[in-house]
Amino acid sequence: MSFPALGTPAPDFTLQDQHGQAVSLSQFRGRQVLLYFYPKAMTPGCTVQACGLRDVKAELDARDTVVLAVSPDPVKSLKKFAERDGLNFTLLSDVDHAVAEQYGVWGLKKFMGREFMGILRTSFLIDRDGRVAQVMDKVTTKTHHEDVLALLDGAGKAGG
Helix, strand or coil: CCCCCCCCECCCCEEEECCCCEEEHHHHCCCEEEEEECCCCCCHHHHHHHHHHHHCHHHHHHCCEEEEEEECCCHHHHHHHHHHHCCCCEEEECCCCHHHHHCCCEEEEEECCEEEEEECCEEEEECCCCEEEEEECCCCCCCHHHHHHHHHCCCCCCCC
8 A cells, every 4th residue: 555646636535524525625625735644532632733733723724724633533432532632623533544545644653562553644645635744654743833833834755
C-alpha cells in the first residue's frame, strides 16, 4: 500500500462525525484540508496531538484550513473524546478502516513485542482543488500542530 501521489486527487469519502452526521471530503472543496489519521481516541499521544490542533484553531482558520481527524473508533467514542478534551474540529469514524486503506495508512504496527494491523499516524494536506499537496508520515504528536502551521506557511518539510 502506498499514499496517494502528490498532485493527484485525494480519494473522496463519506464518514460519520462525532455527532453521527455524514461528512464528505468533497464538501470542503475550495478550502485547504488537514486530513489526519490517528490510532485511537483518548490515548495519550492522540490526545496530545488533538489538543495541539484544538489550540491553534484560530491560526488554522486564518489560513482557511479545516481539520478532519480520522480513526477507527466508533462514533460514541469520538463524541466522548471531543467532549472530554473540548475538541473544536471534526472527528470521523472509520470503523472498517476502508478510508485508512484508501490513503495507505492501515498497516502492520509493532508495540511491546506484539504485531498487529492498525493506523499509521499520518497527515495529508489537501489543497483547495481537492488534490494531495503534502504527506506528513513522520508525525510527532507534541509538535504536529506547529509542523502543520509551518507547512501551511511554506516553511515546513514533509516526509513521504
